[in-house]
Amino acid sequence: MTMPDPSTTARATSADVPRPGHGALTYVIPALLGVNALIMLAAGPFWYATTPGVPQTGPYNGHFVADIGIAFAAASVSLLMGLLPLPQARLFALPGAIFLIGHALLHLLGIVHHGLSDVVAVATEIIGIYLPAWVAWHIVQPELPTLVAMVRAPALVINAGIRAAERRLGVTMDYVRDIARTSPATFGKLQQVSALANRKPHGDPAPFHFAGLGAVVHDDCGECVQIHVNLARADGVRADWLRAVLADQLDDLPAPLADAFRLGRAVAAGDPAMETYRARLQQHYGTATVAALAFEIGIARFHPSLKRALGVARSCTPVSVKVSDG
Template sequence: MIRYAFNKMLLAFKRRYNYDVGYQQDILQADLSAFLKFMGLQTMSAHTGKLPTGPLYAARLRAIIWDDCGPCTQLVVNMALEAGLDPALVRALIDRDLQHLPAELVLVVRFTEQVLAHNPEADELREQIRALWGDKGLIAIGFAISSYRVYPALKYALGYGKACSRIQVNESFLTPTRESALAEGAGGV
């Protein structure tokens, strides 16, 4: 009965976002205990810490793009648009077009990339984030960075990884930019 209820929830998610939930259904059918643990991850990844939508999705999008450029990224784009993030900002985040992002989103993009690269330059950026949004905001960004990377890794591990694809933002199609400030050299935004 519980598997039926969870599967119904997964199918509703699939319809809402046009997203393949097959890997989640496989986990549910193979190991209910593992699926319940996976649901715990869902709770972590949904945490907002009352962070504004822009910084939250800047971290989520740049983290997911670090490891994926296909269906997982499209899902996060759809969620960002549903949450009311301006499509122009979503496009700029996908393209890593820092000139068209507000300073606070540039900060989150740079911080996310430095954290993912294990670069000590994240320390200075962390303090700027803490000054803007406090410890709760920093935790929300940390949860976004760490939890959003799990989904593509898990999908690839279970054989559901997909090749890179173009991402749709309303009527526009984009190829995610995976380069970072690390590739551009030190010091620049």
């Protein structure tokens, strides 16, 4: 069985902390945008005369060059703020990304209509326009689901999204509809939690599913368990392993997966045995993966707690959990 690469898992489970997706280039490009802005503002005629392709756009207009210089300065600051080691800091880069990507699209349209004058102009377009747009996109793209979740959608769209989630998860979600109807702000927060829950680490998904399943088996023996089983099957986790877990026949599982399940259950129960399971998992997978497993356990416990607080939990009621073979 292929185990997750700890270094890969560490990257995947730190999506809320911006990282340079292209190494130093992610920092260099915003900095160069700032330098370009300073030149445009301090030495507009020099910038105009020496930048390939610019003189061909028309006569020099100092006010226009300064305006664009301010736009590049704002884009530079925006992207650099998007790289701060803060949760959802990438959203700071959105204004800069809008300008840079829009600027690149405008230039592409110009190429379609007028073509490029020479090879130097092509290189200038790639380095000065399309590369910054590409870097900006890769800074903001991981946070776009969060941004979408923060936007209040019409009721029709919300209900369609809930129905789609019900089909994917295999259970009804009337309590989510009630939240959306009575407390849109809370529904927005719930969407953000769902976005976090959907960010699965790279590699074998099985240990993460079993860790979460261990927690919900303890916290909720009804619909939340069914959701986790359905999601695990959708990710290719073997049906016989899931049946073994539900029957509490953990000896039928590979030892690391059994320990992942036991860790989730022990954490939910406050069982000191969690220390033993964590130590074995850390020895097998590494520290980064154990951190990812801990995150999965925490996220898995969110919905059972929410449903109990709302008075809609069906914990410990005779809900039959099914494991599909397809």
